[in-house]
Amino acid sequence: MCRLYCYWKSMNSVMLNIGVVFLIVGVSSCINKTVNDQEGKKQMTTKAIELVLKEHTDGLMSLPGVVGTAQSICNDKPCIKVYVVEKTPELDQKIPDILEGYPVVMEESGEIRALSNEMH
Known part of the structure; x- marks a missing residue:
């Protein structure tokens, strides 16, 4: 029982770490896209x-x-x-x-x- 529980606990820890990595990568890509979009808007003009x-x-x-x-x-x-x-x-x-x-x-x-x- 302990082996199964310990294995399950370690797998949950690994899955949690992988999830955190994906979350960080996803958030950073959104931030970079927002910054790039804002830079693009700086170059665009509304003047004729x-x-x-x-x-x-x-x-x-x-x-x-x-x-x-x-x-x-x-x-x-x-x-x-x-x-x-x-x-x-x-x-x-x-x-x-x-x-x-x-x-x-x-x-x-x-x-x-x-x-x-x-x-x-």
């Missing part, structure tokens, strides 16, 4: 891309080498394009990859000049 572009264009245009900004579509999603005379490591560091949830794509365009009125 036009407003985001309007709010950031002056700052982007103040960077030497930036000649224009535009709203565009990148990978079938709205994005912000920043046109530069030449892509440089300095501009790559100064121009963010994301602005208020919208991806930012730097595009080399060269100098942009207005056409003269002399053209007919």
Whole structure:
């Protein structure tokens, strides 16, 4: 009787330990998912891309080498394009990859000049 009882008691202890491990793993995965979801929400925006572009264009245009900004579509999603005379490591560091949830794509365009009125 004692052997059966002792065996049962030790099995209950093992099962309890396994249950605790599964509980800890399950809770930690929920916490990680919540943190990841919250980080994802930080990158998403509720502002229209036009407003985001309007709010950031002056700052982007103040960077030497930036000649224009535009709203565009990148990978079938709205994005912000920043046109530069030449892509440089300095501009790559100064121009963010994301602005208020919208991806930012730097595009080399060269100098942009207005056409003269002399053209007919």
